[in-house]
Amino acid sequence: MSAHPLEYAAPETLEDALALLATHGPEAKVLAGGQSLVPLVNYRLARPRLIVDINGLPLASVHADDGRLRLGALTRHHELEESPEIARRCPLLGEAARLVGNVRVRSLGTLGGSLAHADPAAELPMAMVALDAHLTLASSSGHRTVPAREFFRGYLTTALAPDELLTEIAVPVLPGAGWAIEEFSRRRGDFAIVGVAALVSLDGRGHVEDARLAFAGVGDRPVRVPAAEDALRGGEPADARLARAAEIARDGLEPPSDAFVSGAYRRLLAGVLCRRALGRAVARALGVP
């Protein structure tokens, strides 16, 4: 028996769940897929007094409206991988989810859980920052919508207040955009040493209309590099342009060193992976299979 004694509640309505969070504040922890929380509790790295199991709440629906794909916070990684509707409207999500952990993590892990946990090396937070997703945070006093770029505040830290619950993630549908995620990790399924998500849209002349680049593993949160995105826009997506943008991205990052690799190595890796991701994203935007 590893964890310390705690209480467990499985509210059946959002209202009840939010009331529990309002009452217990930081003493309560939300249980979604449990793939980050349960190991933290097992090893006593987290010591919540109350577990609020939200799996009974109606937060698993996926639907499209108004140019956005609206994903309930309980959408599981395997649904991101397997759902034809999600693949049709936002294929970047499936590519990101396939890289998360192992098959058991993907059976239970949720989109909302991954975002709320906010590991800076994780794929889904990076994808949300690349997509400029909007996150709905609910509390018993109302709800608010936060852009992904403002949601992540630092290492394992988000804009969520202790009484708030992430309920929905709205992802803009980008018709015709090419996408790619590249990452390097020590073993398959590990958190990435560096990861990059690229999205590229071309206009009628085949010039880059819009480009987005988000990196994981290079700071305390997912990082966009606007200067590299600017360097891509407005011209043909020729090799030299992609290579130049990757160099700008690399030079704009200040990744940390850790026990495994140096910051300098991370920066070089980011440049290489960015160039590859841009190449694949452009090929997809051009319709090359």
Add this chain to the structure above:
Amino acid sequence: MIQRLLVNGRARELDVLPHQTLLEVLRDTLGIFEVKEGCREGVCGACTVLLEGRPVSSCLVLALAVRGRAILTVRGLEGEGGLHPLQEAFVKSGAVQCGFCTPGMLLTALAFLEHHPRPTREAVRGALEGNLCRCTGYTKIVDAVLAYARGDEGHG
């Protein structure tokens, strides 16, 4: 708190504390020792069970959170005639060494084959990448899964 767990098609009533994982209650309360404890952080795959047909790490599931949902352990694979054909393939291929990873390998492979009945070798390797074999006997484990998928009888 008395709860009902559904293990291998059989309802089990037992006392469950809020912090107990499914792995703990399976082994310590119910004596279901075919579910192995390895890393306790969801990485090794030794404690894999199928939850409504999907592989999960029983060490990362709170027992209270799976009340009334169908849990399958490797014992649940055995039919009246004895071992499941995939288990037979493991025996015939020499895919069992110390045996500690075997329950997780079997369950993960079966859940995968449900949706990919004729996999390539590479696909089987990918499907089992989250299950660690400390004996490093991966080649014969993959051989066994492929032999079963091909329907080989008697000489896996």
